[in-house]
Amino acid sequence: MAAKKVLLRFSSDRISQPIVYRLIKDFNLTFNILKAAIRPDDEGEMVLEIAGDLKNYKKGIAYLKESGVEVLDTAKKIIKEEERCYQCSACTGVCPSGAISIDRSTMLVSFNPEKCIVCELCVGTCPSRAMQVHIK
Incomplete structure (x- = not known):
């Protein structure tokens, strides 16, 4: 399938x-x-x-x-640039699909690209510009 x-x-x-x-x-x-x-x-x-x-x-x-x-073939995708992210968690509040969450054991922002629907809300919200649109 x-x-x-x-x-x-x-x-x-x-x-x-x-x-x-x-x-x-x-x-x-x-x-x-x-x-x-x-x-x-x-x-x-x-x-x-x-x-x-x-x-x-x-x-x-x-x-x-x-x-x-x-x-x-989903020409756009969202990527998280780990080195730019300072874990403010602003992106977690705007993600409608649950692709961005806080790992409660480490309190770090986690990004699951498989759940991402490429709505780009996180891109505009991220103050450090760690969330980026990547075009293939």
Whole structure:
């Protein structure tokens, strides 16, 4: 079973179409919407974690591309630069996914990139700029 996070970009003419729904119906894939910003009469972006059989996953991704959706293999990710972090914990309060937490045994800020939904809230909150956007 394949499970991957992808960033989808929709043009304004694709927003009203049930493109993502077809991943379930036609390709037997499941998905979790990690982040979505869709504005009517504009473009939209979604970060999805898509899971299913590898063969169906590849077919589903091909379908998205054929439908005019830009598919990026989570082009952005958040990294924590440990040497810059001075453990103020400001980032822990804004993280909606629980990717950033305080390890109670050490009282150090811990970052789990697997839980990160790339919302970038921590980046703007971090006074030492230890939380950074990394573009592949």
